[in-house]
Amino acid sequence: MTSSAQPKLISSHDREAIIFGLCDRLWDHGHCITNVVLAPAKEDGSPDWQRAAPECLESLPADEWPDDDQTARRVAVSDDGIDGCARDTSYLLWVDDDGQVQHGRIAGLADDEAIAEAIIARDIGAEPPKRERGRVAQAAEKLRQDLFPLKPANDNAPPAAALSLKPIDPAELADKPVPARQWYIDGLIPARNVTLLSGDGGTGKSLLALQIAVAGALGISTLGLTPQQGRTLVLAAEDDQDEIHRRLADICREHAVGMAGLRDRMLVIPAAGEDVELASLDASRRHLLPTKVYEALLDQVALFRPSLIVLDTSADLFGGDEINRNQVRRFIGMLRALAIAFDTAVVLLSHPSVQGMQTGTGTSGSTAWNNSVRSRLYLTADKDDEDLRVLKGMKSNYGRKGEELRLRWRDGVFVIDDGRSTASSALLHRKAAKVFLEVLGKFNEQGINVSANTGPTYAPKRIAEHPDADGMSKKVLAEAMQRLMDSGQIRMITEGSKSRQRSRLIAS
Structure with missing residues (x-):
């Protein structure tokens, strides 16, 4: 092999930028104790990652980046005291000679790997991970691309397709099994995505969402619907603890279960009167940024691992301009990243505008609210029957649009009035x-x-x-x-x- 064909190894300078970039991002979030360390060496001076246990790691000489490349190859980032993990769980991230970030657990419990990788990936700033790659690998790749964007070899800009397009040949899929569509509620609420549930004030959308969350947590059906069984988390920005207590009591009574049965299956965060914006505008009033509340929510999700997250409502949680298309898309994108990263369904509650109520569409502000989500539901009240509600599917990228479910309010809960179940x-x-x-x-x-x-x-x-x-x-x-x-x-x-x-x- 000629010298021109030899693989180009990463320079010590580039390795230093990646290592300290990883450390800085993890340090800024404060969800683990992060240090730049030196791994043990083999006899030839190369890194010995197999012996990189916590007790074998050293500090950098004089806290400075090593002058020689051989020692620089042994530099890594250690992560200890990771939120939600055992005290002795420790992770190590390092850069191989090809410039790829590698990672591994060097101490602690194997059961902590999912939580640790979720937190590390999130704090590094990863794109939502693909299933075939781990969260940390995705995060590290994103960071590497941010630090070292591809540059053209000459003055001509490289073709866009060479950088961004990743075509597939459909023939390659011919003999592979077709993956099943994932749903939280079949045909109504998709998994790993954001659903918008809008409703006029007083129609009971908060009650409906809470009732679905209880059913999912208990693994039972409600209103003729069968949610995916799993933990559920509700951020209730419009209700205090007493109101949540009353609603839960009614829902559990209707389903003949005790509230104690929800232990370790459901979490509710009553936040009436509190500032719980998940995203707010920067000083220029142009850019929407995630808040500390959003980070706290990520922490809670990483620890609890719910199958459903209910966010009630957008008016309290979205700190941007609801008619600004870019800000709305950015906010929904944040929620979708959360849904994909933690394999959960997100249901965002909202109030329609006056025009949305008059037209019967249930929309509000910018059309980006409707365009950005993959599923949108609208809960309306009957003008002639004060106890009747109609839940209508206004948009479904993965199912049939326009399906209706007739509900009736009775003794603090919704019951089926007509439609899908035998209780017609x-x-x-x-x-x-x-x-x-x-x-x-x-x-x-x-x-x-x-x-x-x-x-x-x-x-x-x-x-x-x-x-x-x-x-x-x-x-x-x-x-x-x-x-x-x-x-x-x-x-x-x-x-x-x-x-x-x-x-x-x-x-x-």
């Missing part, structure tokens, strides 16, 4: 009719008069208060009464003398 409107009508007839029969046997006329003896009200009403509301029972009267199954009769006539409701 027809079934609800039959159940309401059955309850009405059974309780009416008991009233008749006990000599308790009830009437179809509003007043103290109004039948729907009295039946709804009965222990055997099975949670049926007065409104549902009133509709059932009308259907039963129309079908002739019940009727009103008048009894007593002309001076003391009374009307009551009986079964025909």
